[in-house]
Amino acid sequence: MAAIIHASAIVDDGAIIGDGSRIWHFSHVCGGARIGAGCSLGQNVFVGNDVVIGANVKIQNNVSVYDAVTIEDDVFCGPSMVFTNVYNPRSAVTRKDEYRKTLIKRGATLGANATIVCGVTVGAHAFVGAGAVINRDVPDFALMAGVPARQSGWMSRFGERLPLPLKGDAEFVCPHTGEHYLLINGVCSLNPL
Numbered sequence: 001m002a003a004i005i006h007a008s009a010i011v012d013d014g015a016i017i018g019d020g021s022r023i024w025h026f027s028h029v030c031g032g033a034r035i036g037a038g039c040s041l042g043q044n045v046f047v048g049n050d051v052v053i054g055a056n057v058k059i060q061n062n063v064s065v066y067d068a069v070t071i072e073d074d075v076f077c078g079p080s081m082v083f084t085n086v087y088n089p090r091s092a093v094t095r096k097d098e099y100r101k102t103l104i105k106r107g108a109t110l111g112a113n114a115t116i117v118c119g120v121t122v123g124a125h126a127f128v129g130a131g132a133v134i135n136r137d138v139p140d141f142a143l144m145a146g147v148p149a150r151q152s153g154w155m156s157r158f159g160e161r162l163p164l165p166l167k168g169d170a171e172f173v174c175p176h177t178g179e180h181y182l183l184i185n186g187v188c189s190l191n192p193l
Contacts, residue, residue, distance in 0.1 A: 019038075021037060021040070045064070058077065075110070078110055102118050126138045132145050
């Protein structure tokens, strides 16, 4: 199925839009952008030239994905959340050669009004709470909240809080999926069993 692009949206020549993706009202996708299959870009979304978006990504209304951002598959970007690409911007100083790369790994959730300061990696299946400010790397499965954000727990791929301590060793089986989570030396991972 071809991409669906609303008549009010602007998709510049050269942009790659995957099958089944939907681009809604008043959005703008620049010519160098690459967007995977099955994505949804809500109203008033901007996607820069040097942006890669994986498959099945949901970007809600009023989000700008600026150059140097990579978003892997199955990521959720909540309404009005913010990406940046220059760490120390000044109107009078050109810093386009100083963009810091940001990576959002597979399955992560970025809550409404969250801010992702450039140059960080948000781990796979991490969950960034609404309004949080991320200014350093986020581990896989981490639950982050606050300004600046601090880790307050762990989240499952299913999207529920895991009853694991922040540090140490522990394990848990998700009652919804049967997935087995291991916490070893403060690192959470899935045990393939």
